[in-house]
Amino acid sequence: MTGEPLAGRYQLEQELGRGGMATVFLATDLRLSRQVAVKVMHPGGDGRRAERFRQEAALVASLKHPNVLEIHDFGEDAARGPFLVCEWVQGEDLRELTRRLSPVPPEVAAVLGWELARALGAAHARGVVHRDVKPENVLVARGGPLKLADFGIAALADQERLTSTGGITGSLAYMAPERIDTGAFSPASDVYAVGVVLFELCAGTTPHGGKGAAYLAASVMTKDAPPLASVVPGTPEPLNVLVARCLALDSRDRPANGEELARMLEDVVGRIAGPPAEEARAFFQAPEAYAARWREARFQRLLSEGGSLLAHGDGARAARVLNEALALRPDSPEVMSLLRERPKARRSTAIGVGAALAGIVAVVGVVGWGAYPWRTPPRPPEETSTQGVEERVIAEPVPARDPETDTPKALPRETASSAPAGVAPVRRAVPTRTDGARGARAPTESTPPAPSGSPEGAAASATGAPLAGEPVKPATLRVTTRPWAEVFVDDQSRGYTPRVREVNLSPGTHRLRFVNPQCDTWEEVIQVAAGELVSREVKLQVRKAEMVIVAPAGARVFVDGVEAGVAPLPGPVNVEHGSHVISARVPGVAPLQREVDVVAGKRIEVVLEVAP
Incomplete structure (x- = not known):
């Protein structure tokens, strides 16, 4: 590529990629004689975008971690505008790697997820939330390691993805529910995105598929993600559980940040594969061979599970498991052999199951007839006579039973005193004296209902309370x-x-x-x-955020271009949730400017000061 060096230092050689905000070039640093990647912002951006670009570059440059793409320089060329200089990673992004290794074994996904979580752990420890974790922003160098890129671009692009009507047109499939709902973000939002990446690596699709952005957004916000093991049979349970936790609708149910997620993935990799550092090193040295080894191990695991399910007559689940095995090794003679034996196994099992059911019915019948007289408790001796005694039906809740332990479960508080729908009342003879031989009785649960024409009955009707003996519908x-x-x-x-x-x-x-x-x-x-x-x-009414703005005395302070007063301001400035540009104008000094993100209901201090 010909042309003058960028800022007199970086000779652009070839275009590596193009995005919505910037174009990435392979370039040579003429001063240090090394190859670098240069991101040049597209023309037409305003000063606000350029300043945000610079601030994010400075912030990410402070992150020093082997799994975070290193920032070398930031500058502005007179002809091309702002640019960012990064280390050049010779390799591919995670999307390309996934296509090459597909289907990706769960063990490989866990190793890659561990490296990605470590990068986020370093960022979250410095208060940086990535906000655009997706396979295209994860680079895998030849020989390793994995590098998380595009921190600055992601933060800036967020503002462009949200339209004036609230529509979202960016990486919607990787956005946490709270980001789609209110725009709020936190380290847990990045954790959700890692969960989506892990799910997609294993399954080949994101958890919430659908036609159109509106359907996808509604699904992410209202539906639980399907268990990974239900989509990818044979997924190790530790990974299945962790992915489900990362994809929780409520951010408080997820790992809190990248550091906690990295610890959890370290444990998962150790349980299903081996020591994480050793497994990562083995993978990066020979990705294809490493993935092939785990695919073979998974095939043998699925073959064994499918055979066991067939032996127990569970043909439906066996078919799913064996189909997954065929995807790993088409036309496998072992799988075909199992499928040929399937009808015979099912017939013999059906006979056994039928006999077992017949035996269960016989036992239940005997126990039922023997137990029936015990359901009605005997009356007290002094009230065995039927004179002056009436029988009625009392509706009492029958506690539900736990299917695993066969023990009663407590009814919900709202229905604990009534028979909920679908629960049969217990019939019980309740003796009630009508001769008044022993005087008046205090009202109890077994007291008969007052006649509808009586004052008591009228009161019950007026309050809407059910009459005694009637089941209460919530x-x-x-x-x-x-x-x-x-x-x-x-x-x-x-x-x-x-x-x-x-x-x-x-x-x-x-x-x-x-x-x-x-x-x-x-x-x-x-x-x-x-x-x-x-x-x-x-x-609900979203609260305002508060900004305490500190600027040189006498400076005119502006918030999003609107003057807020002269420093020092008398108190905090109330602003909407989101991103704002704060500036101060001091006579004889270049304008001071910062862009900050604020959270509804929170207070933040913004300091604008003249550089020494």
């Missing part, structure tokens, strides 16, 4: 909030929207509260009747 609260919120009923948490959409309530008065730390709390007291459906669509 009311239903249907909730929708924007943005997400934790739902509290009578100071007890019922979960988070949008995952929580309906809540059962007992008839009566309840206090509702919707809480999001970035918004004003919304509260309401409601009264519901049995079986009533109540809907609430709540739009």
